[in-house]
Amino acid sequence: MLKRIVRGIFSAIGLMIGYIIASSLLKIPDIREIKYLSTVTGSIVFLVIISLLFGIILFIISPSIYKSISNVVEYVEKNIQKLTLTEIICGALGAVIALILMTFIANPINGIHEFFGPILFILLNLVAAIIGADILIKKKDDMIGLLANIKKPVVKEKKSKSNPVKGIAKVLDTSVIIDGRIFDICETGFIEGPLVIPNFVLDELRHISDSSDSLKRNRGRRGLDILNKIQKELSIETQIWEGDFPKINEVDSKLLKLAQTLNGKVITNDYNLNKVAEVQGVPVLNINELSNAIKTVVLPGEEMVVDMIKDGKESTQGVGYLDDGTMIVVEGGKKYIGETITVIVTSVLQTAAGRMIFAKPKEN
Known part of the structure; x- marks a missing residue:
């Protein structure tokens, strides 16, 4: 239905264009002196034919015009x-400022030529609007920072008594959000804001x-919760930082770039991201490293009670776990699987994955 309406509108426009062109041609003396056009009937027939000709032409090409307009829209x-909404507002503001400036700068061009002057003037305004919008979108962070600095003294006067001094920005990684321990750490007060x-x-x-995989779907929903x-x-x-780095594809690389931009730190439990951040000189707070650091310290020769759960890699080894998840490998502990025994610590190994304790059964 819409296509038919558009086709009818273009046909009507074609008829009007044809009528205007035919009327203009009839005003030319050389054309008016033509035998068939000198009479009233001839002039009317000429107007009708030219109008119909342009109407038919626009009727035929209207689907292509409609398709082109649809593609542009x-x-x-x-x-x-x-x-983002901020980028749209900044872009509109930049376009308006550029148009105002170009109106004064390019106004003399408007009178250069009766036909080409206005066209050139419109093109220059269009280019200026695009450039102005693009510049202000790219500089939106600077604008927001400038506005924040203007408002800063007022905020300090009202809230300096109740709000503590803000610390370094902490940028949250996807993995650490899904992990969930960040909530408990923030609740204890060991991490200060702002969290970005x-x-x-x-x-x-x-x-x-939104993944079709139920495991991934549950992890994603847990992160949002x-x-x-x-x-x-x-x-x-x-x-919520609404910006983006269009030239960077990977989320991890964007996180590191954002941390550098904000002079902040990345909170993660991703081992690979941790290593890349070290290479780029970006400070990182690793939740796994924090967890390992606060585990109970044990020394060789200490005794502890362990439940033997499963066998180890070696034929005689048994494996148990402490309450905090630390793995204990007991030499000769395979025969005690399913029992609770007292063991003596022989050595402690600290790895990137966590702390591992080696022990042997205590001799009665």
Whole structure:
């Protein structure tokens, strides 16, 4: 239905264009002196034929015009959807400022030529609007920072008594959000805010929570639940960072770039991300390293009671676990599987995966 309406509109436009062109041609003396056009009937027939000709032409090409317009609208919509609200506002503001400036700068061009002057003036304004929008979108962070600095003294006067001094920004990784221990650590007060949650991390969590794999789906939803708990139940400051780094594809690389931009730290439990961050000089707070650091310290020669759960890699080894998850490998402990025995610590091995304790059964 819409296509038929558009086709009718273009046909009507074609008729009007044909009528205007035919009327203009009839005003030319050389054409008016033509025998068949000198009479009223001839002039009317000429007007009708030219009008119908342009109407038919636009009727035929209207589907192609409609398709081109639809493609342009669809392209614009897709690009606008990728932009945040802040970027759209900054882009509109940049375009308006550029148009105002170009009106004064390019106004003399408007009078250069009766036909080409206005066209050139419109093209220059269009280019200026695009450039102005692009510049302000790229500089949106600077603008937000400038506005924040302008408002800063007022905020300090009202809230300096109740709000503590803000610490270094902590950028949350997807893995540490899904892990969930970050909530308990923040609840204890060992980590100060603000916690920065990048928009691209939220997008990754949403993508995981919509996965067809039930395990991934549950992990993604758990991560979103943890974020909601942090925002609603904790007093720690949280910020959603709406920007992006379009030239960087990987989320981990974006996290490190964001931490460098904010002069902050990345909170993660991803071993590989930890190593890459060390190479790039980005400070990292690793939850697994914190967990290992607060595990109970044991020394060779100490005794402990362990439940033997399964056999180890070697033929005589048995494996048990402490309450905090630390693995204990007991030489000669295979025969005690299913029993609770007293063991003597022989050595302690610290690995990237955690702490491992080696022991032997205590001789009665």
